[in-house]
Amino acid sequence: MLLVLMIYSTVVVLALSVPLALLVGRERAQRFGENRASAATFFADLSLREDESGEPRLLESVRRYNDLYGEGIAVVDRTGAARALSGLDLTRADVQQTVAGALRNQRGDLPSSLTPWSQSTVLIAAPVGGGTQVDGAVVLAASTDSARRDVAFAWMVIAAGALLILATVAAIAVALSRWVVRPLTALSSRVHSFGGKFHDQLPIDEVPTTEPAAYDGPPEVRELSRAFDAMADDVEAATAAQRRLVADTAHALRNPLAALRIRMDVLGMRIPDSAHEVHLRTTVEVDRLSSVVEDLLVLAAAETPASSRTIGCELGAVTTDRVEFWSSTMTAAGIDVRLDEPDFEVGLRVAIPEDDLIRILDALLSNATKYAGEGAHVEIGYRTLGTDAMVWVADTGPGVPADELPMIVDRFFRASTAHGAGTGLGLSIVRALTERTGGRLEVSARRPSGLRIELRLPTTDS
Structure with missing residues (x-):
């Protein structure tokens, strides 16, 4: 500057x-x-x-x-x-x-x-x-x-005046540049310190080894850009290490929990009637802990960046299949389900793996079955919206309070209207799977009551 x-x-x-x-x-x-x-x-x-x-x-x-x-x-x-x-x-x-x-x-x-x-x-x-x-x-x-x-004398006077002006301008420029660059320098130092803490705490195999990018511009901005890139690499590596830790921990817990569940079943055949209630509650907690571990494994996999080549699937076929799968369960729960399938959207493909789309729809329909309540109506449908496909699941259940709507996609959060067993990870998994392929999830209240969840998924030809 x-x-x-x-x-x-x-x-x-x-x-x-x-x-x-x-x-x-x-x-x-x-x-x-x-x-x-x-x-x-x-x-x-x-x-x-x-x-x-x-x-x-x-x-x-x-x-x-x-x-x-x-x-x-x-x-x-x-x-x-x-x-x-x-x-x-x-x-x-x-x-x-x-x-x-x-x-x-x-x-x-x-x-x-x-x-x-x-x-x-x-x-x-x-x-x-x-x-x-x-x-x-x-x-x-x-x-x-x-x-x-x-x-010659006049030129000397002019030169002296020019030098005096340049000296004055230089003094002002030095003060101004220092005033302007001081926040950048402080931010660069802060970023170096912040990134260094991550870098020092990462395992050796997690430390980024990529070459820094070449930048143009003032030295202070170049230094800040390099520091920010280094910090971003460290944070990305730390996030990956955190996801791996969660996945490894959940995977390590799964087998002991399965063994504990088997032993609880064996123990249940020999306990007296007076301990039957305690045994039942313990079994329910073990089952709940197993569900949390399974959902954490799914969430860790969902938050892993997708590969550059994503094989899409046919939206209509997968949606119809999942509605047929859940229809008997919903009917048993006293819930009416309806598929809004347009005739002119045959063959619509979305850029998301079929297994991920199945997991998303299962999570949404499972939530509707658990929380909509007897006598509720559930509607699931899809439409083309520009270059994207919109998928929605709406119900006429009790819904979620307006102040809790932004939080229901957070991990382990359960709305005050939710009853029964649950881990609070279902919608977190749905959001992670949706955003991994470039999509977007929106949650809104349905009038007069109920909940509407919309997914925007990019379409593809393959």
């Missing part, structure tokens, strides 16, 4: 100071030319008056001018012969050329601009007479030393 500000400030200062310096050179050259042209014209007029009056004042004036200003001057007649000469060599080629031009009524070329390294002497000519009658010429070897010193 400091580099950008300094480059911009330098360009602006140069854009202002360079034209100003050139303007000073042109203005001083104009004053110099006007002054010396006036002097040459004065001697041309004096030569004419001397011809008319016959008084020999021209030579004296020429010598006095040379003594006073140190500039050579020559007045010649129409043949080029010297009438008055002081400090100027008429035999020089450039002087002869200037005289010839003046005798042709040409006043010579005055400098348009002066610089400290311009020529030290400039020949200025003026014809004696005017119109078509030129009786002679005046040639003045004007010194530019004073004018060049003035220009």
Whole structure:
């Protein structure tokens, strides 16, 4: 940022100071030319008056001018012969050329601009007479030393002012850049510290080994980007390690729980009647713990990123099959189920594995069977919605309080209206499976009562 500000400030200062310096050179050259042209014209007029009056004042004036200003001057007649000469060599080629031009009524070329390294002497000519009658010429070897010193001094003042402005701008830019970059630097340090804690706590085989990406831009932003990438890799690895830990723990618990359940069944055949109630409650808790372990395994698998190549399935066929599977169970529970299957959506395929879609529909229909209640109506259907497919399951049960709707997809959360056994992981699994394939889950209340769950699944041709 400091580099950008300094480059911009330098360009602006140069854009202002360079034209100003050139303007000073042109203005001083104009004053110099006007002054010396006036002097040459004065001697041309004096030569004419001397011809008319016959008084020999021209030579004296020429010598006095040379003594006073140190500039050579020559007045010649129409043949080029010297009438008055002081400090100027008429035999020089450039002087002869200037005289010839003046005798042709040409006043010579005055400098348009002066610089400290311009020529030290400039020949200025003026014809004696005017119109078509030129009786002679005046040639003045004007010194530019004073004018060049003035220009050099003015340029030094301009350069000093430009440097002062740049120094002021640099001080402001340093303060401004530090003020702007300070949060980035602090954030970068914080990200380094935060990511380092994850990195140090990860197992060796979990530490990311990917090469950092190359970034463009200011150093502070590049450093923050690299730190953020490193932290993101560490967090991703830590999340994967956490999922693996949950899966490994659940898998390790499954076999002991199965063995415990078998022993509980064996024990139930030998316990007295007085302990039968306690045994039954213990068995229910073991079954509930086994369900939690199984759901944790499914959730860990659902939260694992899907492969780049996903084989889709036919939405209508899977939905019809699951409704037929659950219809007897729902009928036994006193629940009426209806499939809203449009005729024109035959062959609609969604980009989700068939096993995942079956697990999603089973979880939703299982929840409806458990919590909708006797006499409720359950509707399941699907439609095409743009490039996605929308699947919904709606019931007319007691529903969920409005303040609890956003939380029912969280792990282990159970609504206050839910009764009976449950782990609180069903909708978490549904959301994880849906989002893994790029879909979206929405939960809303149905009016006047009930719950509606919608799934947006991307469609596919394969």
